[in-house]
Structure formats: C-alpha cells, structure tokens
Amino acid sequence: MTAEAPQSRVGEEDRxxxxRWIFPGRLEAAVAGWFGRFPIGTESREDSYLLDPRLPGLSVKIRGGRALEVKMYHGSPGxxxxxxxxxxxxxxxxxxxxPVDSSDQYGGGPPAWRPVHKIRRIxxxxxxxGQIAARASTQVHExxxxxxxxxxxxxxxxxxxxGFEASGPADxxxxxxxxxxxxxFNPPLPRSAEPGLAESKSYQQWLLGG
Structure with a gap:
C-alpha cells in the first residue's frame, strides 16, 4: 500500500x-422514518478495518478504498x-x-482486514x-x-x-x-428498548467482539 503525505500540516490534530450504538439486524423502516425528519445526505461505501494485529488504543481502516484513516483513542470523559x-x-x-492509491492491495487478506459495507444517512x-440547529456549519471554529x-x-x-461525532473547539x-x-432523541427512537451502554461501542470494539 502506498500512502501519500497528507494535505494538512504534519502533526495537525483532528479531534x-x-x-455510537450498534444493533443487530436490518434497519427498521420506522427508525429510518424517525431520522428522516432532518435534512440528510446519503452515501454508500465499503471500509476495511485492520483487525490483526490488534493495536490497543488505535483504529486503522481503509475508508472507501481512497484513504488510510488512523484514529487514536484518548479515553472517555463520561x-x-x-x-x-x-x-x-x-x-x-x-x-x-x-490518501492511498486505490489500485494497491492492502492487508494480507482475512482475518487481517475486515470489509464492512455501509449505507450511511448523515x-x-x-x-x-448556544442554540443547536440542523445545518452544516460554514465556520471553522464553530x-x-x-x-x-x-x-x-x-x-x-x-x-x-x-452515531454522533462532534468537532470544533475542544471545550x-x-x-x-x-x-x-x-x-x-425528541421524540425518542421508535424501539421497544432505549439505546443503552450495552450497545454503545466503536466500530473497532464491535468488530473485535468487545
């Protein structure tokens, strides 16, 4: 696999x-309708996650065959x-x-890399x-x-x-x-049980059976 230098400054952090909650089974129409009350974009892609060797505190994946993404875990604030x-x-x-060359072969085959197909509504x-609204921010520091x-x-x-992912000023x-x-969550998710700690995990933890 050939990785090119990132366009951003070397060492620049993206925190x-x-x-995230992960549930077994197919997505129910009622849940999709519940989420559809907000403006959404859709995306279909396949990500491949590195599972072997295990790298404690790190998540490594090939995102859509176009980017090598490395994430470092910094703990839970609660x-x-x-x-x-x-x-x-x-x-x-x-x-x-x-960025990576999509023509390159990465991994070493199963079980080193696990392909995961995703259809995402975002x-x-x-x-x-102090007010939250359903809109994309145009301000870098917002x-x-x-x-x-x-x-x-x-x-x-x-x-x-x-899943929820917040970015911007750390504080x-x-x-x-x-x-x-x-x-x-207003109104709540249309399921018999609320999303709880048992379902709360990262993709890496889920794939490794955690």
Missing part, C-alpha cells in the same frame, strides 16, 4: 468526541445521558487521514449562540455535530448503527454532542 431515551459512552479520538448540526444512521453488513450479517465538544442528542 472529535463521539458516541456518559451521555438523555433521561429515559438514551445512554452511551462518550469517546475522545484524534484522527489522521492519508445529518449535520451546528451550535451557534462547534458542530454530525449524526449518522447507517446500515451495516459484514460476513453475511446485517447490523445498523446510530465545546461535549456541549455540542449533548445539545444534538437532546434534539435528535
């Missing part, structure tokens, strides 16, 4: 605060809780992305003046949060996931996630 509607483990990450939220509802398939099995990341979650 995020994230929470629990996101929307009373009676959702509880999830917040995770702090730092990310680097490098909505963008920004926090300005806190924002992307929310994705994604259908996932791998090794013949189907799953779906709901406002938690505020952005919490404000976005309050908006998104």
């Amino acid at each position: 995020s605060l994230e929470v 629990i996101l809780e929307v009373p009676g509607r959702a509880r999830g483990r917040l995770e702090s990450w730092q990310k680097w992305s490098f 909505s963008h939220f920004s926090l300005a003046g 806190p924002q949060c992307d929310v994705e509802l994604t259908e996932v398939s791998t090794i013949g099995q189907h799953w779906w996931t709901l 406002l990341l938690r505020t952005a996630v919490e404000a976005t979650a309050q908006l998104v």
Whole structure:
C-alpha cells in the first residue's frame, strides 16, 4: 500500500468526541422514518478495518478504498445521558487521514482486514449562540455535530448503527454532542428498548467482539 503525505500540516490534530450504538439486524423502516425528519445526505461505501494485529488504543481502516484513516483513542470523559431515551459512552479520538492509491492491495487478506459495507444517512448540526440547529456549519471554529444512521453488513450479517461525532473547539465538544442528542432523541427512537451502554461501542470494539 502506498500512502501519500497528507494535505494538512504534519502533526495537525483532528479531534472529535463521539458516541455510537450498534444493533443487530436490518434497519427498521420506522427508525429510518424517525431520522428522516432532518435534512440528510446519503452515501454508500465499503471500509476495511485492520483487525490483526490488534493495536490497543488505535483504529486503522481503509475508508472507501481512497484513504488510510488512523484514529487514536484518548479515553472517555463520561456518559451521555438523555433521561429515559438514551445512554452511551462518550469517546475522545484524534484522527489522521492519508490518501492511498486505490489500485494497491492492502492487508494480507482475512482475518487481517475486515470489509464492512455501509449505507450511511448523515445529518449535520451546528451550535451557534448556544442554540443547536440542523445545518452544516460554514465556520471553522464553530462547534458542530454530525449524526449518522447507517446500515451495516459484514460476513453475511446485517447490523445498523446510530452515531454522533462532534468537532470544533475542544471545550465545546461535549456541549455540542449533548445539545444534538437532546434534539435528535425528541421524540425518542421508535424501539421497544432505549439505546443503552450495552450497545454503545466503536466500530473497532464491535468488530473485535468487545
């Protein structure tokens, strides 16, 4: 695999605060309709995650065959809780992305790399003046949060996931996630059980059976 130098400055950090829930089975129409009340963009792609060797604290993947993405885990600042509607483990990450030549072969085959096909619905939220709204931010230093509802398939099995990812000023990341979650979970997710800590995990933790 050939990786080119990133366009951003070497060592420039791209930090995020994230929470994700992953559920078995196919995405229900009622859940898709619940999320569809916000403006969404859609994307279909296949990511390949490095599972062997295990790299504690790191997540490595080939994103859509076009970029090598390395994420470093910086711990959890606590629990996101929307009373009676959702509880999830917040995770702090730092990310680097490098363009790759899609004609290269990467990995070493199963079980080193696990391909995961995704159909993603994405909505963008920004926090300005203390108010959260469903819109993409045009300000680099304005806190924002992307929310994705994604259908996932791998090794013949189907799953779906709901994830929040906040970016912007470090001291406002938690505020952005919490404000976005309050908006998104009102009304609550149309399921018999609320998203809880048992379903709250990163893609890497899920793929490794954590």
